Amino acid sequence: MQETRELLRIEHLKKYFSTPSGILHAVDDVSFVLDEGKTLGVVGESGCGKSTLGRTILRLHEPTDGKIFFDGQDITGLDKKRMKALRRDMQIIFQDPFASLNPRMTVGQTISESLIIQGLVDKQDKRSLDKRVAELMDLVGLAPRLINSYPHELDGGRRQRIGIARVLALNPKFIVCDEPVSALDVSIQAQVLNLMQDLQDSFGFSYLFITHDLSVVKHLSDEIIVMYLGKMVEKAKTSRLFANPLHPYTQALLSAIPVPDPDFPVNRILLEGELSSPINPAPGCRFAKRCPKACDKCREADIPLKEVEPDHFVACTLVR
Amino acid sequence: MSTTRTQRKQRSLWFEAWRRLKKNKLAMAGLLFLALLVVIAISTIIIDIATNKSYYNDHVIKQNLRLRLQGPSKDHIFGLDEFGRDIFLRMLWAVRYSLFMGTIAIAMSTIVGGILGAIAGFYGKRTDNIIMRFMDILLAIPSMLLATAIVAALGTSLTNVLMAIAISYIPTFARTVRASVLTIKDQEFIEAARALGASDLRIIGKYILPNSLAPLIVQASLGVAGAILSIAGLSFLGLGIQPPTPEWGSMLSNARSYIRDGWHITVIPGLGIMLTILALNVLGDGLRDALDPRLKN
Numbered sequence: 001m002q003e004t005r006e007l008l009r010i011e012h013l014k015k016y017f018s019t020p021s022g023i024l025h026a027v028d029d030v031s032f033v034l035d036e037g038k039t040l041g042v043v044g045e046s047g048c049g050k051s052t053l054g055r056t057i058l059r060l061h062e063p064t065d066g067k068i069f070f071d072g073q074d075i076t077g078l079d080k081k082r083m084k085a086l087r088r089d090m091q092i093i094f095q096d097p098f099a100s101l102n103p104r105m106t107v108g109q110t111i112s113e114s115l116i117i118q119g120l121v122d123k124q125d126k127r128s129l130d131k132r133v134a135e136l137m138d139l140v141g142l143a144p145r146l147i148n149s150y151p152h153e154l155d156g157g158r159r160q161r162i163g164i165a166r167v168l169a170l171n172p173k174f175i176v177c178d179e180p181v182s183a184l185d186v187s188i189q190a191q192v193l194n195l196m197q198d199l200q201d202s203f204g205f206s207y208l209f210i211t212h213d214l215s216v217v218k219h220l221s222d223e224i225i226v227m228y229l230g231k232m233v234e235k236a237k238t239s240r241l242f243a244n245p246l247h248p249y250t251q252a253l254l255s256a257i258p259v260p261d262p263d264f265p266v267n268r269i270l271l272e273g274e275l276s277s278p279i280n281p282a283p284g285c286r287f288a289k290r291c292p293k294a295c296d297k298c299r300e301a302d303i304p305l306k307e308v309e310p311d312h313f314v315a316c317t318l319v320r
Numbered sequence: 321m322s323t324t325r326t327q328r329k330q331r332s333l334w335f336e337a338w339r340r341l342k343k344n345k346l347a348m349a350g351l352l353f354l355a356l357l358v359v360i361a362i363s364t365i366i367i368d369i370a371t372n373k374s375y376y377n378d379h380v381i382k383q384n385l386r387l388r389l390q391g392p393s394k395d396h397i398f399g400l401d402e403f404g405r406d407i408f409l410r411m412l413w414a415v416r417y418s419l420f421m422g423t424i425a426i427a428m429s430t431i432v433g434g435i436l437g438a439i440a441g442f443y444g445k446r447t448d449n450i451i452m453r454f455m456d457i458l459l460a461i462p463s464m465l466l467a468t469a470i471v472a473a474l475g476t477s478l479t480n481v482l483m484a485i486a487i488s489y490i491p492t493f494a495r496t497v498r499a500s501v502l503t504i505k506d507q508e509f510i511e512a513a514r515a516l517g518a519s520d521l522r523i524i525g526k527y528i529l530p531n532s533l534a535p536l537i538v539q540a541s542l543g544v545a546g547a548i549l550s551i552a553g554l555s556f557l558g559l560g561i562q563p564p565t566p567e568w569g570s571m572l573s574n575a576r577s578y579i580r581d582g583w584h585i586t587v588i589p590g591l592g593i594m595l596t597i598l599a600l601n602v603l604g605d606g607l608r609d610a611l612d613p614r615l616k617n
Binding site: 084087095100114 | 511
């Protein structure tokens, strides 16, 4: 057994937004632990709060309640200055490589921006700045001639590589990957995913991998959290989750994975209805409205997560 | 290594915009006309310095009442005005006021309005409300009336006219910048900068302003046209540049009593104002098209 060290611990994290029509529960009581060098997948449909979760952990949104421990330190109350120092260790790769790069900055400028903001390289020292940028571009597989190109001249895959290089420049320990490949073509998705995995192997990052693409998380993650309307509904090791999904929502999600074989018997669980509103949600299981197995008990009170087997947690009344 | 590093020439968005602008013949004609005006303004200033204003005193403001209202001729291609002064020379000497004062006034209001708009858009909420409501108050007063009031209260001097026009244009620029800041600040690259730990000042200066510059440039080029009109208007009312200094607006104003005796002395300053405004508007339109990245061709 390899010894692992805890890097990130989230305890009862909540993020509510107040909107004109009520309080929006974007992230509602999420807890988990992420070890060094591991990948935690977060899956769920659009609007389930998975992106908000990632951003709240980095304190790009202020958490409403709950605690975030990074490297053993509670970072929820840290001031701007100490947070800035921490940002060297925790970074984010965004979904849309078209929107996440400043259109007025060249590739070289974007990458050096990380180094300059965090003071890793002296701004005056052009030589070592250029050297480091070239190093990083090489690392993510960008040709050196692209250094003076602007993002609008590059394709999605190359842009996403810039986004990765910018993060890599800081040598972080923990990276939130907010659907990093869902905006890319399938052929490029694989390249970028392989790059991210290679980088993890050589630098030992921990990833929080947010996606709606189950085949991607299956490929990458050690552990998976399934979210529905801000709530964690199931959490398990990847192999266990795919072998034995217990929550009806997880079952429906997994049944929706396309199989590249036309003769494969299709056994889809089709969900009725729409995602209910996350504004002032009713008590009880958030999924009860669409759940084919819902009973009265589901609508009475929030269902706590229960450990059904070691490291496999489910929030469902049917499971005991 | 240096042999393989054949870096491509930088083709920034500005370069692309310039390439597109060059294709627009009307806008280039406007730009050419404005360039000519700049050359005229600078050469007259140089002449003034070189001759210690003696040329100016002898030819531009010296009266010759015997020849008053003489029509265009070989010696005086635009004719002579109501005091027998050469209109052509007076037109040339007046360029600097319209052009430079218009530009300086708009530059001032672009900077002040731009900063106010950026702050309002970036911080939002209370800050936004306070700044923008104040801008609304300024906007509620017609700009000409506001400028007239400021000049009337502070007295007629070059600086006061400048200030008056600059202040009356601030709200327009604040609104333009605020609007583009609002659309830019929610984009992911701003969040990326935040995640890197960039300060607010850096985010505004390096991320938001460069990306909201395009509408501001268009607004400024159209604003200069408005400011030139305002200066001419103030002078026409006697609140701007004081005689005998030549200025298009005041030339027009003084000439209007003689419109039956000599058509040329009203038409020529009027044409000057009109052509300049037209050139600026055409250029502004061209810039708007050139800076719009959706019109890539």
